[in-house]
Amino acid sequence: MAAAEAVGAARESVLDAACAIEMVHCFSLVHDDLPAIDNDDLRRGVPTLHKKFGEAMAILAGDALFALAFEILSHSPHEPVRVVAALRQLSRASGTQGLVGGEVVDVLSEGRAVDAETLRFIHSHKTGALIAASCEIGGALGGGSEEQVKALTTYGERIGLAFQIADDILNETSTPEQLGKAAGSDRERQKATYPALYGLEESRKMAIQAADEGIRVLRNNDVSDGFLGELALYSVERLH
């Protein structure tokens, strides 16, 4: 009972941060789907926001979600010095050094031949940065040691890469029904992806390797790999 309560309290204490990160993620999807960027009609099996409510509302809804992410995180019950650090990490992971930076290079690379280094930059910024930040923020707010927080950040970077490679593969191999969004759209738009650069088989291996590295870094730094191990496997399991 005491353990369950402790887990419950720990979960409660990072709920603001978890919501904030999910909001940044959603905001980025809404803007990504816009006609000027990915021009996607379907997301999670339903029409994208701009298809349903128009472009102006989609742009503004994304902006509002982004603002709300910081507002919610600013209400986190932890010590102010940790909350400031979390807000800093979230903003850095969202901007030019993270999500938006990756998105910009992604947009500029469309229709061009992209080398491995650029592809890694895109994925590590566009997807990896926010996943890494979520691990870093959770570890820091939850009171992890410096080594543990660092291990969690590296873990986040690795499973972020694994997840994005898996996403590239699924875009190539799934039906729209399975994905809840358009399939094969990356190829049509000549987008930089792992399957395009390395082929499907090699991409699968790279995704699994990245997830394995993520689990290993936790084990080597005394961080429980129970739930996080499951999560790492989940990021690639749809490939098996």
Next chain:
Amino acid sequence: MAAAEAVGAARESVLDAACAIEMVHCFSLVHDDLPAIDNDDLRRGVPTLHKKFGEAMAILAGDALFALAFEILSHSPHEPVRVVAALRQLSRASGTQGLVGGEVVDVLSEGRAVDAETLRFIHSHKTGALIAASCEIGGALGGGSEEQVKALTTYGERIGLAFQIADDILNETSTPEQLGKAAGSDRERQKATYPALYGLEESRKMAIQAADEGIRVLRNNDVSDGFLGELALYSVERLH
């Protein structure tokens, strides 16, 4: 010399906050100008961002500026508890309860008859909230008393209103050369404005009255109205 140094140090200590607010303001202009929203070609006398670099880059540049605003503010040298409060105020003033909320109602009101209450909502949210937040954040970070910070917030709301009414009037009465952006565009789009609702003369009076109220609330609460008094007058002086 000591006074000049004190002023210099005070200015230095809120520089991060000032930059953050300017970045939120710029981000909102970049998104406002987009084809899906105001579709403006000119801003500050030069082509708008999307005219020069395309819509995708304009959306992403706005997002990046927004993220950078929070990152910069998170580096503020003040006590963490104050910095968290400042980040909370900035995010609230930017989102549905401020800037974006006003923008949404503004977009939804285009081409419709708008009553005085709706127009006040639009202006107080779209323009007033960020100006009020800049006064509130500066007052709080600078170590003002609760009454002084409250007075500064009210002052910000009043001059925000004055500034927006003046902006409405200038859009109606100026040339594109004077404005650095398209003139008369509000009327063409049947946008809700003070001149459209109250006429030019009454609008001028309302702007001056709002600025006067802003100055008065400072004087009544022991806040120096030197620079801030000038600023209040500046917000409407182009109308004289």
